[in-house]
Amino acid sequence: HLSGRVVALTRNAVPGVVFHDICLLLGATGVGKTLLMKRLQNILRPLSLHGLGELGEPPSTLPTVGTNLTDLKLKKKKMTLRELGGCMGPIWPSYFKDCSSVIFIVDSSNIAQVSSSCIQLLSVLSAQPLHSASVLILFNKSDMPCTMSLIEIKSLFRMDDIIASATQPITILEVSARTGHGLQEVLSWLESILVK
Numbered sequence: 001h002l003s004g005r006v007v008a009l010t011r012n013a014v015p016g017v018v019f020h021d022i023c024l025l026l027g028a029t030g031v032g033k034t035l036l037m038k039r040l041q042n043i044l045r046p047l048s049l050h051g052l053g054e055l056g057e058p059p060s061t062l063p064t065v066g067t068n069l070t071d072l073k074l075k076k077k078k079m080t081l082r083e084l085g086g087c088m089g090p091i092w093p094s095y096f097k098d099c100s101s102v103i104f105i106v107d108s109s110n111i112a113q114v115s116s117s118c119i120q121l122l123s124v125l126s127a128q129p130l131h132s133a134s135v136l137i138l139f140n141k142s143d144m145p146c147t148m149s150l151i152e153i154k155s156l157f158r159m160d161d162i163i164a165s166a167t168q169p170i171t172i173l174e175v176s177a178r179t180g181h182g183l184q185e186v187l188s189w190l191e192s193i194l195v196k
């Protein structure tokens with residue numbers, strides 16, 4: 001939290017300098033936020049030997065207690081991803097005012113978590129500071145054998161109703177932070193919101 005304040009203060013202290021955007025990474029615990037951040041950073045690393053098809057074994061992650069910041073360089077601009085740990089759900093709203101976009105992640109292999117994720121998503125979308133944020137919803141873990149299809153999970157979420165009543169532009173992607181499936185589209189989405 002302190003580092004967020006420092007960024008905010010520094011931002012105001014240097015007139016004429018364009019600072020980067022902050023994208024919040026939200027979702028229940030264990031959905032794959034930290035792994036996604038590590039994967040995106042890896043793909044963008046200069047001189048990376050990893051093609052998108054061969055990311056290698058996923059690096060290990062621990063549950064995030066607090067927040068986790070990662071800078072991505074996209075089209076020569078900087079975008080900061082700020083993961084808020086799933087266990088911090090009750091205080092997510094205190095971070096809403098400093099960001100321009102949100103990535104909300106769902107674990108589509110975890111049927112027991114669907115209803116609570118849906119309620120969390122609705123409260124994120126109805127939060128006043130986020131009313132015009134760009135929103136990307138990721139259905140993650142598409143590699144798992146027990147994963148629900150996009151059609152199934154969208155209907156469980158009643159996604160058509162959510163999109164129709166939301167004030168934000170919403171994009172939906174099916175991804176796997178483990179295999180890298182769909183991650184190029186995530187980067188394209190991040191680039192598309194930068195140029196706005």
Ligand SMILES: Nc1nc2c(ncn2[C@@H]2O[C@H](COP(=O)(O)OP(=O)(O)OP(=O)(O)O)[C@@H](O)[C@H]2O)c(=O)[nH]1
Nearest residue numbers: 030031032033034035061063064086141176177178
């Ligand atoms: N099979 C599979 N496993 C995944 C995928 N994404 C993440 N995982 C695994 O899920 C577990 C939790 O991932 P994390 O990235 O730590 O989850 P998180 O959302 O950051 O969780 P919190 O920090 O507790 O909020 C790890 O063991 C990951 O390797 C995926 O796409 N497929």
Ligand SMILES: [Mg+2]
Nearest residue numbers: 033034063064
């Ligand atoms: Mg985490």
